[in-house]
Structures are given as C-alpha cells and as structure tokens.
Amino acid sequence: MKLSSILKVGLAVLLVASLSGCTGNSSTSTTNTDSTASADGSTISIGSLGPLEGDYSVYGIAVNNGVDMAIKDYNEANGKDVKFVSYDTKGDATEAVNAYNKLVDEDHVTAIVGGTLSGESTAVGTASQASGIPIITPSGTAEDITLTGPNVFRGCYTDPYQAMTIATFAYDELQATTAAILYNTSDDYSKGLMESFTSTFEEKGGTVVATEGYATGDVDFNTQLTKIAAEDVDVLFVPNYYKDDALIAKQAKALGIEAQIIGGDGWDGVLAVVEDPSDVEGVIFVNHYSPADEVVGELTARYKETYGVDANAFAVLAYDTTMCLLQAIDEAGSTDYDAIIDKIANISFDGVLGHMEFDENGDPIKDLSYVTIKDGQYVTYGE
Amino acid sequence: MSEVSQFLMQLVNGINAGSIYALIALGYTMVYGIAKLINFAHGDIIMVGAYICLFAISSFNLPIWLAIILSIIVCALLGIVVEKIAYKPLRSASRISLLITAIGVSYFLQSLFQLLFSANPRPFPTIINLPALSIGSISISAPYYITFIVSVILMSILHLFVQKTKIGKAMRAVSEDSQAAQLMGINIDKTISITFAIGSALAAVAGILYCSSYPMVNPYLGSLPGIKAFIAAVLGGIGSIPGAVLGGFILGIIEALTKAYISSQLSDAIVFTVLIIMLVFKPSGILGKNVKEKV
Incomplete structure (x- = not known):
C-alpha cells in the first residue's frame, strides 16, 4: 500500500518532468500573477495549491481565500507588496505536481502554502526535493507529508x-x-x-x-x-x-x-x-480553535464579509500558516530558500490560533482548544 | 450490574435492533413472496419515507399523524411507479435482469436524494413522546418498544390479509403460477401493483420508526438496514411473513450477543459466518417451505 503510493508519486513526478514543457493549460491562474516577480529581486510572492473545483473544492477555496486574506492584511500592515499566485489542483496529485512546477519554474515564487489535501501535499513535498523551496501545508494531516524533506512543514496538528x-x-x-x-x-x-x-x-x-x-x-x-x-x-x-x-x-x-x-x-x-x-x-x-475566541471571531466575520461564505477551520489555518510563513520570510530578510527554511524551523510565532513552533520533522507544536458544549452552544472548556 | 441483568439487557438490545430488521424484512418478503423479485430498492424507499416525514413536519409543519399518513401514501405510490416503469417491462426477462434493475433503482434513488438534499445528515424530529418502559433494572426507550409492537401487529395483519382476503388469495395464486392465475380471471398487473403498494407502505412505516430510534436522515440511510433486513428475510425463509419477523429478531439477537460476548470489532464477520452455517443446514430458511419441483 505504502510502497505503491510512493511508486505512484514517483511515476507522477517522472511523467510531469517529461511533460513539463507542455503543461501550460492544465492549471488555471486565478489571481494577480505578476510575471515580473522573481526570486532574486526584492519582490516576494507566495504560491498556493489546492482543489478549486470538484468534490473537495470547499477545502481548496477556503485555503485559497485564507492565504489571500493573510497576504492582503500583511501588505496593508507593513506597507509591502507581497504577490499571491494560486493554481487549481482539482484534488489530484498529478495536477498538483504540474501546478507546483509552474509556481517554481514560471512564477518563481518565494515559498508555497499548500497543498490542501493530504495526497496532493505528499506528492508536492516529494517533487519539491529537487528545488528545496519552503512549503507549508496548512491542512494536510497525513504523517508522511513532512517526512518528504526538511523544506516541508505543516500548520495543522497531526492525528x-x-x-x-x-x-x-x-x-x-x-x-x-x-x-x-x-x-x-x-x-x-x-x-x-x-x-x-x-x-x-x-x-x-x-x-x-x-x-x-x-x-x-x-x-x-x-x-x-x-x-x-x-x-x-x-x-x-x-x-x-x-x-x-x-x-x-x-x-x-x-x-x-x-x-x-x-x-x-x-x-x-x-x-x-x-x-x-x-x-x-x-x-x-x-x-483547531475555540468558537468563542474573539480574535478568531473577528477574523471569521471579516472573512465572511470579504468572500461571502462562512470561514471553516481550513480557512483559519491557511490564514495563520501564511502569517507564520511571512514572519519567517521577514526574519530571513532575503528570498533565499535555505535562509527562509532555517527561520521557519526556529520560529516562535504568535498568530490568531495561538503560539506555534515546529519540531524536527516540521510538524507544529501548538496550542489546541478544548471545546465543550454548554446550553446547546460550543464554548471553550474551563471558561 | 449483575451478570444476569447484563445478559438480559443485551437480549433487549438485540430485540430492539431486531424489531427494525423485522419490520423492513416484512416488505422484502412480501414482494418476494408474490412477485419473486428481490427488491433491492426497498431500503431506499425507507429513506424516501423518512425524508417525506421529515419535510412534512419540519418544513410544512403538518401534524405528526398527517405526516405519517402522507409518507405512507407517497411511498405506496412510489412503489407502484417503480414497478410500472422499471420492473414490469422485464417481467418475462430473466431473474438476473430484474435483480440488476432493482440495484439500479436503488442507486437512482440514493443519487437523486443526494442531488436534491445533499449528503449532509439532518436531524429527525422526535415524533414518539412516550415515557421509557422500565422492567426491573432495564429501561427501554419508547421508539424501540413501539417498533417491536408495530412489527408484530403488522406481521399479524399482513398474514391474515394474505391468507383470508380475496386479494390475498389472488396474490397467492399469482405467486404460485401467474399464467394459470391469469386464466382464472385474476388481474396480474393489479395484483402485483397492490403488492408493491403494500410493500412500500411498510417501508415508509419502517423508515419513520427507524429514524425515531436513530434520529438522523441522509440519502444512504436505507442501504445498510436494507441489507441486514434482506438477510433476516432469507434467514427466516424468504416469502414467509412470520419468517421475516422471526429472522429479524434472531439476527438482532445474534448480533447483540456476538458484540457483547465475543468481539464488537469482529462482530459482522462472526454474525455472517453463523448465518452461512445456518443456511448450509437449512437452505430454505427457518420457516421457509422446501418446495419440490414436480417433473
């Protein structure tokens, strides 16, 4: 089972490598791609991957919106101009690797937030070993994802x-x-x-x-x-x-x-x-968070206003994870992959979901919320 | 809790689950007995019945008795329509074509309801507001004992109906030899329509009681109890009305005792092994007739 999935990913990577010249139409760019953005200049750009259509699109769209909102907030607060590029994976590992190649080779993004689902995140993690670009999945819970390499991190807790x-x-x-x-x-x-x-x-x-x-x-x-x-x-x-x-x-x-x-x-x-x-x-x-949390409440209210849908845990995780990544890029002071990875690994981040650090595998050490049901409402335990 | 009362408690759990199987198995066995068709869509008619009752109460605010009657009528009509559209054209085709068509109808209903109402489960309103029944240290909540009573009453009525009434006699005649029955002036189409109407009306009752015990409605709710009830019907002797109810109770009790005293993690495997062994020794089921072909 495990071996065969590794084989599949390997095959997918090979296939994509051989086709990399003609993958132009398989993914669609959805947001403000700046073709002049490059990794060596001062322009920082963040890539995102997830299923924007299909059965799992509710998760992918939530992550996409969460990242988008984090970048806008960051730009506004710091007077910067971080770009956002996002591609659809349709929830498919091969599509995800195609999209990953576009992000790295064509858009020259600084770092990637994604994938959204466990399967595509593992595939992208494996594919990323050649370039070593920093990657954080905000929502993939499978243990294998962060084991694909030292450049791969995770923003949510594992099972x-x-x-x-x-x-x-x-x-x-x-x-x-x-x-x-x-x-x-x-x-x-x-x-x-x-x-x-x-x-x-x-x-x-x-x-x-x-x-x-x-x-x-x-x-x-x-x-x-x-x-x-x-x-x-x-x-x-x-x-x-x-x-x-x-x-x-x-x-x-x-x-x-x-x-x-x-x-x-x-x-x-x-x-x-x-x-x-x-x-x-x-x-x-x-x-992942308490429903009574005021900071999260403010965020989800603003999210609903901007995107017209209720924020779920995926959106909040994507927001928090992107903010963490932006802090690491800030601390690194450059767009060098290794410098950023080093800063993520040693980060001490306080976001809307509380304090977060990473262990040696790239999995988060973070606060969990204890939720209890009282009078038919979700409330934080102990309050 | 002492060992004895623990055992009695598990027995009651088994009978509770068994009552539901019995009620659903009645519909299966009814249709099989007359039309010689294993109606795999039966479980999904249960689901339709539950949805109609749910919407009648929560969206249209109908009183509970009216919602139940409405659900029964719609399901009976649905049964007739399904028979006319999907099964009747295949009446002279091979048994396997009918069986596959029935599976098709089952998937059609599931997918249709998923499209219409999404796969998200919805809570089912409480419609049985009676106190729990207490016997010694054992307490049985209302939906369970109501299901038990309803399944036994419906079994008796159905048995009398098939044995004593004129329509019942026509049904038995069609079941025995449909061509000969036609020659005797029995309207086969009408008889089979009535059979499907009764079978589907029973499914509606089963759906409402099922969701009263396990108050959650989703488009797939009928598939697992449908399969279990089918097994109960085969175990009791498919085609036999008292057999279906007996089979339901026995299946429920075997399941409960397996989970309680052997292993809850392997219960399905063990239960089905027991059933296979029972059927090896008595292939026609507990109350099934061993029909010999005359040559």
Whole structure:
C-alpha cells in the first residue's frame, strides 16, 4: 500500500518532468500573477495549491481565500507588496505536481502554502526535493507529508498529536484513570486516534478497560455502550465523525452512562445534526480553535464579509500558516530558500490560533482548544 | 450490574435492533413472496419515507399523524411507479435482469436524494413522546418498544390479509403460477401493483420508526438496514411473513450477543459466518417451505 503510493508519486513526478514543457493549460491562474516577480529581486510572492473545483473544492477555496486574506492584511500592515499566485489542483496529485512546477519554474515564487489535501501535499513535498523551496501545508494531516524533506512543514496538528493531547488532558486535567473507547474499525482516522490515545493514556498510568468497535454505517451502538456502562469508566473516548458521534452520545445518555465523553476534531459540527442539543451537553473535544475566541471571531466575520461564505477551520489555518510563513520570510530578510527554511524551523510565532513552533520533522507544536458544549452552544472548556 | 441483568439487557438490545430488521424484512418478503423479485430498492424507499416525514413536519409543519399518513401514501405510490416503469417491462426477462434493475433503482434513488438534499445528515424530529418502559433494572426507550409492537401487529395483519382476503388469495395464486392465475380471471398487473403498494407502505412505516430510534436522515440511510433486513428475510425463509419477523429478531439477537460476548470489532464477520452455517443446514430458511419441483 505504502510502497505503491510512493511508486505512484514517483511515476507522477517522472511523467510531469517529461511533460513539463507542455503543461501550460492544465492549471488555471486565478489571481494577480505578476510575471515580473522573481526570486532574486526584492519582490516576494507566495504560491498556493489546492482543489478549486470538484468534490473537495470547499477545502481548496477556503485555503485559497485564507492565504489571500493573510497576504492582503500583511501588505496593508507593513506597507509591502507581497504577490499571491494560486493554481487549481482539482484534488489530484498529478495536477498538483504540474501546478507546483509552474509556481517554481514560471512564477518563481518565494515559498508555497499548500497543498490542501493530504495526497496532493505528499506528492508536492516529494517533487519539491529537487528545488528545496519552503512549503507549508496548512491542512494536510497525513504523517508522511513532512517526512518528504526538511523544506516541508505543516500548520495543522497531526492525528497522533491530537490523540496524544486528548489522552494527556484526560489523565491530567480530568484526572481520569480508566477509559473506554468506541471507534469505527473501518476508518483510518478513527482507528489512528484510538491507537495513539491508548498508548499515551496507558503510558501515563491510566487503563483503557474497554475498546469496542463498530462498522461504517452502523447506527445502533447500544450493545457496545451497555458493555461500557457495566465497566463504570471515568472517560469515554469517541474518536469519530460528528454523524456517528451524535447517535453515540444520544444512546449513551439513554443508557445512563455517566462517564465524561471526550473526542477529537471530528466532533466539530455535531450541533447541526442533533435534534435535541442536550444529548451532547457537556461533551469535550479538541479543535483547531475555540468558537468563542474573539480574535478568531473577528477574523471569521471579516472573512465572511470579504468572500461571502462562512470561514471553516481550513480557512483559519491557511490564514495563520501564511502569517507564520511571512514572519519567517521577514526574519530571513532575503528570498533565499535555505535562509527562509532555517527561520521557519526556529520560529516562535504568535498568530490568531495561538503560539506555534515546529519540531524536527516540521510538524507544529501548538496550542489546541478544548471545546465543550454548554446550553446547546460550543464554548471553550474551563471558561 | 449483575451478570444476569447484563445478559438480559443485551437480549433487549438485540430485540430492539431486531424489531427494525423485522419490520423492513416484512416488505422484502412480501414482494418476494408474490412477485419473486428481490427488491433491492426497498431500503431506499425507507429513506424516501423518512425524508417525506421529515419535510412534512419540519418544513410544512403538518401534524405528526398527517405526516405519517402522507409518507405512507407517497411511498405506496412510489412503489407502484417503480414497478410500472422499471420492473414490469422485464417481467418475462430473466431473474438476473430484474435483480440488476432493482440495484439500479436503488442507486437512482440514493443519487437523486443526494442531488436534491445533499449528503449532509439532518436531524429527525422526535415524533414518539412516550415515557421509557422500565422492567426491573432495564429501561427501554419508547421508539424501540413501539417498533417491536408495530412489527408484530403488522406481521399479524399482513398474514391474515394474505391468507383470508380475496386479494390475498389472488396474490397467492399469482405467486404460485401467474399464467394459470391469469386464466382464472385474476388481474396480474393489479395484483402485483397492490403488492408493491403494500410493500412500500411498510417501508415508509419502517423508515419513520427507524429514524425515531436513530434520529438522523441522509440519502444512504436505507442501504445498510436494507441489507441486514434482506438477510433476516432469507434467514427466516424468504416469502414467509412470520419468517421475516422471526429472522429479524434472531439476527438482532445474534448480533447483540456476538458484540457483547465475543468481539464488537469482529462482530459482522462472526454474525455472517453463523448465518452461512445456518443456511448450509437449512437452505430454505427457518420457516421457509422446501418446495419440490414436480417433473
């Protein structure tokens, strides 16, 4: 599986390399490309990659807008003229590598924010090893992305990091010593969170007394929850997407389970699918930002005004990541790739999503928000 | 909780899930018994029923009883239309063509509803406002026991209908030998239309009760329970009305006990292995008749 995907990427890169003379029409430039911008002059330009059409376009457009907004804000605040170039990847790894080549060879961008999805980000990361251009993906969560090279960074947390944080929070903050898990056996996200949570929670000294599974499409969790109810645990970890989470929370409540329910960012959006918000009252989950955060609130309001759509986590992450990159370019004082990479690796950045630094792999060390549901609203935990 | 009450609790969980399977299996077995067609679109008619009830209540503010009746009528009509357009032209074609057409109808309905209402799940309103039933330490919430009662009542009515009424007699005749039935003056088209109308009306009831227990509506909600109910119908003996209900309960109980006492992570694999073994020993299902071909 892994080998074959590496092969695919390799083939894609070869194919693109051989076709690089005639890729002109495969991507469309959407914004103010300045053809005179070059890496050796004083002009700084940022490239962005993501699916602007197709099934995943909601994510790509959000990232595109987020980067655009960050650059405009930065230019306004610092009196600079950073350019923005963006290409459509259609969510496809080959298209993404084509777009990457255009950014580097034709537009001579200083750095790249992208890709948006995990697959295309890994492909672009691999392709970028020849040029060594600084790249930050604002939203790709697959572990492999930042392992493609030292020039590749990530602005969002990975799934293992998320689960580790939740386990630490459960043990230290909630003082839980016993936990039960109900996860989807056929979903990589859910399974990954379950594994990382278990290892961290047990390392800390807690015990996972029950690990129950279900299959995609299941709606009846009563049997698993009846078993969990009999164990009388402190926390119930539910690492799934909001659709399943809503039904699990409702059935757990009906069975009288008193364990604190905790979860990952898959819970975001759960209030939209519950008839009675009291079913999910008191649930705690981690997310990229808190909905009650004033700084983020101001940003999302301005975003909606500018782009006419609600900002999602992708847009906010793209904004924050771009600001971080611009700070690094500022600190480097030049458009030399290595100088910028060195500054990103050692950055201490405070943005709308809080403090961020990078570890040796290029993954972020950053604050997570603990969100809880109170009176049918998302609020920051502990406030 | 003691071991015994834990076991009883899991048994109740199994019967709860089984009631839904039973109710859906009734529609499957009804259509199969008369038209000899495995109607794979049955699960999606459940989905249509749930959407109609949802919109009738939340968008048009109709009272609950009217929403339920509306949903039943629309689904019955949909069943007739699907039969007329998709299945009737193939009545003399091979069984496999019909089966594939049924799968096509299933995908058509799913995609249509995804286009119309997007794939985002919507919450289903609470329509059963009754207190939970408490027996000792076990508490059963209202949608579950209502589903149990409704599935047993509908099974009895349906059984009596097919056995005692004139239309029921016509249905059995068509099922046994449609050409001979036609020669006896039975209107085959009308009989099959009525069968589909009843089967789809049952699907609407099942859809509403299903979404009362698991209150979330999306275009794919019918596919998994549809498959499970199909298995229940085969297990009970496809074509047999009491068999469908029995098969539903047995499937639900096997599932619950497997998840509870063997492994919830491997439950589907184990459940289906048990079913395969049962069918190896009794291929016609628990209450199915072993029909011998006369040569």
